[in-house]
Amino acid sequence: MTMTVTTPPAKSPARSGGRLSDRQKDLLQKFAALGSLLVLIVVFSLTSSAFFTVNNGMTIALQVTSIALLGIGATCVIITGGIDLSVGSVLALAGVVAALAVKELGMPVPIAMMIGILTGSLCGVINGVLVTKMRLPPFIATLGMMLIARGVALQITGARAVSGLGESFGELGNGALFRVVTIGDDGFPNVAFPGIPYPVILMVVIALAVALMLNRSVLGRHIYAVGSNAEAARLSGVNVSGVTCFTYILSGSLAGLTGCVLMSRLVTAQPNEGVMYELDAIASAVIGGTSLIGGVGTISGTFIGSFVIGILRNGLNMNGVSAFTQQIIIGLVILLTVWIDQLRNRR
Numbered sequence: 001m002t003m004t005v006t007t008p009p010a011k012s013p014a015r016s017g018g019r020l021s022d023r024q025k026d027l028l029q030k031f032a033a034l035g036s037l038l039v040l041i042v043v044f045s046l047t048s049s050a051f052f053t054v055n056n057g058m059t060i061a062l063q064v065t066s067i068a069l070l071g072i073g074a075t076c077v078i079i080t081g082g083i084d085l086s087v088g089s090v091l092a093l094a095g096v097v098a099a100l101a102v103k104e105l106g107m108p109v110p111i112a113m114m115i116g117i118l119t120g121s122l123c124g125v126i127n128g129v130l131v132t133k134m135r136l137p138p139f140i141a142t143l144g145m146m147l148i149a150r151g152v153a154l155q156i157t158g159a160r161a162v163s164g165l166g167e168s169f170g171e172l173g174n175g176a177l178f179r180v181v182t183i184g185d186d187g188f189p190n191v192a193f194p195g196i197p198y199p200v201i202l203m204v205v206i207a208l209a210v211a212l213m214l215n216r217s218v219l220g221r222h223i224y225a226v227g228s229n230a231e232a233a234r235l236s237g238v239n240v241s242g243v244t245c246f247t248y249i250l251s252g253s254l255a256g257l258t259g260c261v262l263m264s265r266l267v268t269a270q271p272n273e274g275v276m277y278e279l280d281a282i283a284s285a286v287i288g289g290t291s292l293i294g295g296v297g298t299i300s301g302t303f304i305g306s307f308v309i310g311i312l313r314n315g316l317n318m319n320g321v322s323a324f325t326q327q328i329i330i331g332l333v334i335l336l337t338v339w340i341d342q343l344r345n346r347r
Contacts, residue, residue, distance in 0.1 A: 033308060036308055040315060044314075048318040054193070062200065065197075065258075067306040070091070070251075071284035074302075077138075078285055078291075083282070084127065084278065085145075085146050085278050086127060086143075086278065087278045088255075090145070090255040091255045091259035092259060092273045093120075093152055094116040096271050098259070098260050099269030103162060113260040120252040120257065120259065124252020128249055146278070157269070159272075161268050162269035171198075173262070173267075175198045177196045210299050262274070283337070284309055288300070288302040288303065309330065
């Protein structure tokens with residue numbers, strides 16, 4: 001006698017009890033951010049004829065560069081369950097260090113900028129040590145670094161801008177690939193195509209590199225593991241302190257790079273540069289779907305979030321909205337996205 005046992009079909013891993021999987025929720029958040037970006041583009045294109053032009057597109061891309069580079073670092077830190085409030089001040093310190101290395105020490109510009117980036121890395125190392133070895137809450141550790149870095153930047157410059165850096169110092173921030181310049185009938189040069197700015201190329205390359213690191217490497221899997229459950233990750237053999245420290249070093253290094261790019265664009269180092277930039281960085285990550293409780297986030301989402309903030313600012317400027325009103329609007333956007341993130345986590 002043969003008995004046939006029928007096994008009920010297994011539940012799909014994507015859905016359990018009608019709930020969305022983490023991956024589906026991430027995609028939903030990312031497409032919501034992308035939808036918001038497209039809506040902003042349509043609205044501002046209708047309200048301003050100059051918005052949808054090549055020159056304004058390049059302007060937006062340049063403005064977004066700083067937000068995106070800082071946001072990439074912020075994303076990695078937030079995924080581990082931390083926060084970095086120091087990037088705006090570290091940006092200023094790295095920029096003035098690079099400028100002083102050129103002006104006071106006569107160093108070549110590439111070496112001076114490398115010193116600026118390493119200054120940011122050092123600040124990241126200190127943040128990492130404070131969080132992992134001294135067990136300080138990330139909020140307090142990076143808040144202290146924010147004050148220290150800004151104070152050092154003001155101290156070493158005497159609270160004055162560092163100018164007279166030469167044209168070569170501005171090459172990184174103001175140069176462009178594939179720029180087309182023609183000579184007009186009047187003998188003056190005309191820019192036929194502004195080219196792709198070097199900072200934009202740098203932003204795209206770094207975004208791709210960090211995205212590959214998070215999605216395709218062991219280190220990337222460890223970063224997500226630490227943010228999801230640090231104790232479980234430790235028991236699984238993950239070096240939790242080392243991984244956490246790496247994310248703060250990456251954030252500091254990207255802040256240093258952003259400082260060098262910004263000061264290069266201005267061809268002047270301002271010790272007061274970068275105020276409140278850390279909030280833009282965190283906002284771009286959260287708008288793109290990075291969860292503030294850790295374990296969830298993507299670079300592509302942060303990239304979209306950066307453009308949402310950049311296009312919102314640019315469009316409001318072109319429509320004559322005051323800077324004070326812009327702060328209110330962007331603050332409301334941040335509150336809304338964090339609220340949506342909290343609702344998603346509760347469900």
